[in-house]
Amino acid sequence: xxxxxxxxxxxxxxxxxxxxxxxxxxxxxxxxxxxxxxxxxxxxxxxxxxxxxxxxxxxxxxxxxxxxxxxxxxxxxxxxxxxxxxxxxxxxxxxxxxxxxxxxxxxxxxxxxxxxxxxxxxxxxxxxxxxxxxxxxxxxxxxxxxxxxxxxxxxxxxxxxxxxxxxxxxxxxxxxxxxxxxxxxxxxxxxxxxxxxxxxxxxxxxxxxxxxxxxxxxxxxxxxxxxxxxxxxxxxxxxxxxxxxxxxxxxxxxxxxxxxxxxxxxxxxxxxxxxxxxxxxxxxxxxxxxxxxxxxxxxxxxxxxxxxxxxxxxx
Numbered sequence: 033x034x035x036x037x038x039x040x041x042x043x044x045x046x047x048x049x050x051x052x053x054x055x056x057x058x059x060x061x062x063x064x065x066x067x068x069x070x071x072x073x074x075x076x077x078x079x080x081x082x083x084x085x086x087x088x089x090x091x092x093x094x095x096x097x098x099x100x101x102x103x104x105x106x107x108x109x110x111x112x113x114x115x116x117x118x119x120x121x122x123x124x125x126x127x128x129x130x131x132x133x134x135x136x137x138x139x140x141x142x143x144x145x146x147x148x149x150x151x152x153x154x155x156x157x158x159x160x161x162x163x164x165x166x167x168x169x170x171x172x173x174x175x176x177x178x179x180x181x182x183x184x185x186x187x188x189x190x191x192x193x194x195x196x197x198x199x200x201x202x203x204x205x206x207x208x209x210x211x212x213x214x215x216x217x218x219x220x221x222x223x224x225x226x227x228x229x230x231x232x233x234x235x236x237x238x239x240x241x242x243x244x245x246x247x248x249x250x251x252x253x254x255x256x257x258x259x260x261x262x263x264x265x266x267x268x269x270x271x272x273x274x275x276x277x278x279x280x281x282x283x284x285x286x287x288x289x290x291x292x293x294x295x296x297x298x299x300x301x302x303x304x305x306x307x308x309x310x311x312x313x314x315x316x317x318x319x320x321x322x323x324x325x326x327x328x329x330x331x332x333x334x335x336x337x338x339x340x341x342x343x344x345x346x347x
Contacts (some may be wrong), residue, residue: 038072045070045112063244064251066275074276082334084325088159091289093320095296096279098314099123100304105246107168109203113196119312121145127159128152130196162193167246169239204242208233211241219248220307254278255305261296268292281325293317
């Protein structure tokens with residue numbers, strides 16, 4: 033259905049060089065995030081990503097900021113606890129170690145984020161869902177649905193979670209109240225998003241008054257980084273092929289792919305720190321299988337999906 037409706041494989045959008053170039057809308061969302069269409073390459077399901085292959089002699093790499101919007105939220109709203117957790121390397125694992133400290137062993141409280149993620153994935157996922165719910169205005173009902181629990185348990189969980197971040201809780205309330213009075217929210221660059229009317233804000237307006245300084249600022253940093261990478265890549269005959277959310281998918285000659293990947297991560301970290309010096313970001317680089325765009329080196333996902341479809345049709 034996606035392949036047909038989004039026209040991913042339509043010959044209508046293939047250039048003279050045999051490659052597809054979607055239309056990128058640089059201000060495709062209210063926060064300044066870009067979108068694409070014809071085809072909507074940014075909406076390509078991860079299963080279908082191996083359809084994107086490099087030119088001959090080239091390899092594809094991906095560099096992704098880890099949990100960047102959570103870090104930006106901590107910096108924008110000056111919550112020292114959240115900043116410290118982000119700078120630990122895995123913000124959700126750090127949250128889980130604090131939130132579930134009475135249920136964890138002494139060893140579990142000291143292990144690093146990656147090890148904790150592997151050992152206590154469900155606890156970490158609860159913290160991730162709570163964090164995203166906090167930033168995007170998820171109701172207790174929505175949180176309950178995400179976690180597969182009751183609304184009462186989700187409400188209690190949400191309240192307990194917010195108690196870990198009193199600075200952030202006060203800052204979010206002020207952002208909503210003051211934003212409603214002055215009539216706008218702004219990003220780190222000063223870009224303003226205005227309300228459409230005066231008076232008491234709706235639930236939807238409260239959400240974006242809180243979230244716009246975070247998502248909008250993330251978009252500012254992302255585009256500044258993309259401009260710098262474009263200049264850098266010219267020296268290596270490399271190029272950005274897909275700017276996706278908080279990641280850059282790039283194409284480089286195979287012999288210099290590793291160097292380009294390392295420089296990409298450096299530029300991403302340095303640019304974020306120019307805007308938010310208190311953050312110590314990490315960038316996850318994937319050049320494990322450069323023969324196609326993939327998630328963490330898994331190039332067989334599409335083939336397995338097609339096999340499963342064929343088996344289903346036979347049944």
